[in-house]
Amino acid sequence: xxxxxxxxxxxxxxxxxxxxxxxxxxxxxxxxxxxxxxxxxxxxxxxxxxxxxxxxxxxxxxxxxxxxxxxxxxxxxxxxxxxxxxxxxxxxxxxxxxxxxxxxxxxxxxxxxxxxxxxxxxxxxxxxxxxxxxxxxxxxxxxxxxxxxxxxxxxxxxxxxxxxxxxxxxxxxxxxxxxxxxxxxxxxxxxxxxxxxxxxxxxxxxxxxxxxxxxxxxxxxxxxxxxxxxxxxxxxxxxxxxxxxxxxxxxxxxxxxxxxxxxxxxxxxxxxxxxxxxxxxxxxxxxxxxxxxx
Amino acid sequence: xxxxxxxxxxxxxxxxxxxxxxxxxxxxxxxxxxxxxxxxxxxxxxxxxxxxxxxxxxxxxxxxxxxxxxxxxxxxxxxxxxxxxxxxxxxxxxxxxxxxxxxxxxxxxxxxxxxxxxxxxxxxxxxxxxxxxxxxxxxxxxxxxxxxxxxxxxxxxxxxxxxxxxxxxxxxxxxxxxxxxxxxxxxxxxxxxxxxxxxxxxxxxxxxxxxxxxxxxxxxxxxxxxxxxxxxxxxxxxxxxxxxxxxxxxxxxxxxxxxxxxxxxxxxxxx
Amino acid sequence: xxxxxxxxxxxxxxxxxxxxxxxxxxxxxxxxxxxxxxxxxxxxxxxxxxxxxxxxxxxxxxxxxxxxxxxxxxxxxxxxxxxxxxxxxxxxxxxxxxxxxxxxxxxxxxxxxxxxxxxxxxxxxxxxxxxxxxxxxxxxxxxxxxxxxxxxxxxxxxxxxxxxxxxxxxxxxxxxxxxxxxxxxxxxxxxxxxxxxxxxxxxxxxxxxxxxxxxxxxxxxxxxxxxxxxxxxxxxxxxxxxxxxxxxxxxxxxxxxxxxxxxxxxxxxxxxxxxxxxxxxxxxxxxxxxxxxxxxxxxxxxxxxxxxxxxxxxxxxxxx
Numbered sequence: 098x099x100x101x102x103x104x105x106x107x108x109x110x111x112x113x114x115x116x117x118x119x120x121x122x123x124x125x126x127x128x129x130x131x132x133x134x135x136x137x138x139x140x141x142x143x144x145x146x147x148x149x150x151x152x153x154x155x156x157x158x159x160x161x162x163x164x165x166x167x168x169x170x171x172x173x174x175x176x177x178x179x180x181x182x183x184x185x186x187x188x189x190x191x192x193x194x195x196x197x198x199x200x201x202x203x204x205x206x207x208x209x210x211x212x213x214x215x216x217x218x219x220x221x222x223x224x225x226x227x228x229x230x231x232x233x234x235x236x237x238x239x240x241x242x243x244x245x246x247x248x249x250x251x252x253x254x255x256x257x258x259x260x261x262x263x264x265x266x267x268x269x270x271x272x273x274x275x276x277x278x279x280x281x282x283x284x285x286x287x288x289x290x291x292x293x294x295x296x297x298x299x300x301x302x303x304x305x306x307x308x309x310x311x312x313x314x315x316x317x318x319x320x321x322x323x324x325x326x327x328x329x330x331x332x333x334x335x336x337x338x339x340x341x342x343x344x345x346x347x348x349x350x351x352x353x354x355x356x357x358x359x360x361x362x363x364x365x366x367x368x369x370x371x372x373x374x375x376x377x378x379x380x381x382x383x384x385x386x387x388x389x390x391x
Numbered sequence: 392x393x394x395x396x397x398x399x400x401x402x403x404x405x406x407x408x409x410x411x412x413x414x415x416x417x418x419x420x421x422x423x424x425x426x427x428x429x430x431x432x433x434x435x436x437x438x439x440x441x442x443x444x445x446x447x448x449x450x451x452x453x454x455x456x457x458x459x460x461x462x463x464x465x466x467x468x469x470x471x472x473x474x475x476x477x478x479x480x481x482x483x484x485x486x487x488x489x490x491x492x493x494x495x496x497x498x499x500x501x502x503x504x505x506x507x508x509x510x511x512x513x514x515x516x517x518x519x520x521x522x523x524x525x526x527x528x529x530x531x532x533x534x535x536x537x538x539x540x541x542x543x544x545x546x547x548x549x550x551x552x553x554x555x556x557x558x559x560x561x562x563x564x565x566x567x568x569x570x571x572x573x574x575x576x577x578x579x580x581x582x583x584x585x586x587x588x589x590x591x592x593x594x595x596x597x598x599x600x601x602x603x604x605x606x607x608x609x610x611x612x613x614x615x616x617x618x619x620x621x622x623x624x625x626x627x628x629x630x631x632x633x634x635x636x637x638x639x640x641x642x643x644x645x646x647x648x649x650x651x652x653x654x655x656x657x658x659x660x661x662x
Numbered sequence: 663x664x665x666x667x668x669x670x671x672x673x674x675x676x677x678x679x680x681x682x683x684x685x686x687x688x689x690x691x692x693x694x695x696x697x698x699x700x701x702x703x704x705x706x707x708x709x710x711x712x713x714x715x716x717x718x719x720x721x722x723x724x725x726x727x728x729x730x731x732x733x734x735x736x737x738x739x740x741x742x743x744x745x746x747x748x749x750x751x752x753x754x755x756x757x758x759x760x761x762x763x764x765x766x767x768x769x770x771x772x773x774x775x776x777x778x779x780x781x782x783x784x785x786x787x788x789x790x791x792x793x794x795x796x797x798x799x800x801x802x803x804x805x806x807x808x809x810x811x812x813x814x815x816x817x818x819x820x821x822x823x824x825x826x827x828x829x830x831x832x833x834x835x836x837x838x839x840x841x842x843x844x845x846x847x848x849x850x851x852x853x854x855x856x857x858x859x860x861x862x863x864x865x866x867x868x869x870x871x872x873x874x875x876x877x878x879x880x881x882x883x884x885x886x887x888x889x890x891x892x893x894x895x896x897x898x899x900x901x902x903x904x905x906x907x908x909x910x911x912x913x914x915x916x917x918x919x920x921x922x923x924x925x926x927x928x929x930x931x932x933x934x935x936x937x938x939x940x941x942x943x944x945x946x947x948x949x950x951x952x953x954x955x956x957x958x959x960x961x962x963x964x965x966x967x968x969x970x971x972x973x974x975x976x977x978x979x980x981x982x
Contacts (some may be wrong), residue, residue, distance in 0.1 A: 106474050108482040113712040115482075121879045128766025129784065132853065136791045138800045141788060146805075191697045198694035205610075214971075215702045221900070221967035222960065223907025225934045226708065232941070233711035237949070254704060260743075261701065274843050285683060287690035294852025299884035308793075318934070322942040324678045346797045353801045353914060363804075368798040375793045382785065457875060461774065488875030498866035501889045512876035514884065558870070565874045 106226040140372065147369025150362045159347070160328060166359050170367055173348040175348035178247070178333050180324055180344055181314050183249025184297055189306060199261070201290055213265070221257030227254040228319035236323065245331070248324025252316060255347030256309040263305020267298035304382045311378035315371050317346040326351060347370055405432045407569055407599045413467035415448055416573065421625070422448055423633045428618060430569070435591060435600045437614035437641065439607060441656065444620040445633025446603045452569050453601065454490035455483040482660050488515055488560055491567035495574045496556035499546030499561075507546045507557055524564055532560035533590050546602025552583025559590065570594065572602040576609065588613050605659060612642060617644040619653045691844055712960065715953035722947065727954060730969040733920040733936070735944070740951035742958060744922035748930035749959075752912065753905040755841025755926065761898060764852030769882060771853070772860040792850035800914030803843045808915065815927045824848065830925040835917030837926040842912045848901035855900065855974070859893025860886060891975050899970030903963045909934040933959040
């Protein structure tokens with residue numbers, strides 16, 4: 098009988114295989130922990146250091162001149178809003194409509210494939226390259242000079258891939274039936290897209306745009322030689338958009354490397370605002386994608 | 392009468408796996424109820440029944456492959472040579488070493504043909520001659536002549552039928568005592584199916600085989616014993632619970648079953 | 663439905679479409695097509711604008727740009743060998759740290775070691791790691807990380823100073839802290855893509871391996887990781903592209919020294935940090951040389967990214 102060769106089926110906790118498994122499980126868990134330590138450390142320092150300066154002055158005052166105390170970073174907050182606003186005005190219509198073409202009108206042709214490929218390549222372009230692009234296109238050509246507009250263009254280039262990709266995906270999951278239903282009652286393509294398909298995909302699109310905005314607000318490299326910086330209140334007028342402007346991210350960079358305590362404190366406070374923005378949008382995006390229309 | 396009684400006794404004595412009052416749950420949902428069944432040694436046992444009757448679920452609980460589903464729960468006893476497979480101190484890895492499985496769709500690893508076959512032996516620390524084991528296993532799976540010149544090629548380079556025989560060779564090479572087969576021919580063409588059926592007849596000399604099939608002709612062709620499962624609706628939500636209707640010699644099941652529902656099923660009246 | 667809706671449908675049924683609407687419909691299609699084309703145009707014009715800007719420097723230095731280790735705005739003499747070395751070495755340091763951690767964490771997240779809900783939270787935290795602006799990492803690096811790596815670097819130098827990579831006492835900022843911050847920034851990419859490629863493997867593979875009596879970790883090492891390896895490699899390539907192009911964290915932490923030094927404890931520069939540092943105050947040939955360096959960076963990241971995309975698509979094709 099074969100019964101004799103059956104042997105024990107019992108667990109043997111001292112066998113090398115079992116020990117190896119336990120050790121590896123522990124190691125992979127350790128990798129997870131080591132990955133999260135920097136996140137916790139960064140958040141901890143940003144919150145602790147940034148909180149001490151989180152007061153009304155921060156949002157109402159200009160940064161102090163070197164050597165002086167107090168002050169705030171109100172001009173940088175406004176500047177970030179202006180520059181990101183310009184980027185949104187450019188990138189959202191271009192990105193959403195380009196995605197509409199890819200998903201609704203291209204029928205998956207070769208051209209669409211190459212545009213999707215171009216989008217992926219664009220998303221891999223280092224942010225500093227976007228800065229050089231905006232510099233070469235607008236500043237060195239003498240079109241506007243160092244300005245909010247040049248900074249906005251650079252950020253728009255960086256926002257485009259995210260917006261196209263998320264919109265493309267959001268449109269793809271809209272069920273085909275509702276397009277047929279709309280076309281079936283005789284709607285035009287543009288009516289179907291604008292009144293039926295885009296609204297249905299709106300949560301996904303808004304999420305994508307939100308994430309793109311959060312990312313753009315934290316971008317620094319493309320701004321340091323396009324929007325430059327300014328220690329003064331931004332001039333909110335058409336001409337003002339053609340002048341250098343302060344932004345939060347560039348302020349953090351400039352002040353971090355200054356040897357003055359008040360400036361360094363402002364850098365931490367600016368970081369805290371940027372991190373809160375990212376934290377807030379990430380959580381909102383999570384909630385928005387959980388609630389799907391279809 | 393005498394004859395069949397003697398047979399039954401012998402069956403019981405020679406059974407490899409026994410199921411006693413087995414209920415299977417997914418979360419709170421009961422999928423299978425009150426199964427009592429003895430799998431005889433060196434025989435081919437077929438599980439047949441309409442879809443949703445839980446035959447694959449039962450097959451998978453024989454080598455604890457259902458453990459992968461976190462909501463899975465089993466009540467009752469499943470024993471293998473008298474050892475309770477679901478006892479707390481049982482190592483599922485040891486169980487699966489002895490009770491191998493061939494799946495519905497051929498699923499070779501993305502490795503060479505040789506490495507596919509040698510896999511089970513390697514993980515189990517096989518001490519003998521690996522080349523020899525690979526050859527024997529491929530011969531047993533009736534695949535050797537077709538692949539002996541390309542053992543270094545990917546398992547994916549084979550046809551569907553060849554891949555399934557490769558998977559059988561892979562299972563055999565791990566040197567199990569029992570081979571479970573979950574509709575092993577459902578993704579194959581008739582010629583490949585026939586080859587695998589012939590193969591099973593040869594394999595049963597060394598192995599105990601349990602096969603789930605939706606093909607009644609296949610059951611009559613290959614199986615010594617057949618278990619017919621059915622499902623009945625419970626509650627009003629469309630939930631179905633599977634149960635064993637009848638288990639007997641294949642001949643009896645297909646020619647003169649005890650239960651009316653078995654008769655209806657094997658004569659093609661439902662399912 | 664209102665009365666007017668009925669009459670509208672009636673009109674459509676009879677094929678009476680107003681010419682204005684028809685033009686508008688066509689126009690809308692053309693508009694979306696135009697924006698789609700503009701994506702390609704942007705990509706091309708990025709390359710063209712940088713190449714044109716770099717042209718004077720290309721004409722002046724040609725290939726000596728790649729053999730000269732000096733970057734001297736005073737004498738207008740420019741070469742990128744030092745910054746290319748800095749770019750490659752800091753990226754490699756980040757990969758050496760991030761690959762084992764990332765793949766380990768990806769396995770941890772793709773297996774059922776912990777309940778689903780906790781895994782969802784962990785995945786969210788990893789995404790957050792990717793979302794934190796690089797300038798914040800830079801700030802953190804200056805005030806928190808550099809003091810730590812200086813202590814560690816001193817120890818390395820005192821005990822392993824004979825080894826060329828550790829042959830100088832740490833100056834604070836340098837390649838080591840920069841590499842560490844870069845590794846933090848690329849970890850989310852490696853984790854996300856490795857996890858995706860592990861998750862997209864057919865469940866059959868795992869079952870087949872377990873069914874043959876393999877343990878969970880034997881299955882992971884012998885079947886799952888080999889099957890997902892090209893996806894993981896693709897993720898690593900994407901991470902490399904990101905590390906090479908990452909600007910702010912590098913600029914703030916690497917020390918911005920254009921002197922070529924083998925030691926990773928010395929200050930150095932990457933292509934991106936060189937540009938970030940000097941561009942705003944540059945003029946004349948220096949701008950052109952910086953654009954030439956930017957062109958090199960763009961080509962490097964382009965090659966790495968296209969390769970990454972190719973590898974990732976290979977895997978998708980295999981199992982879908």
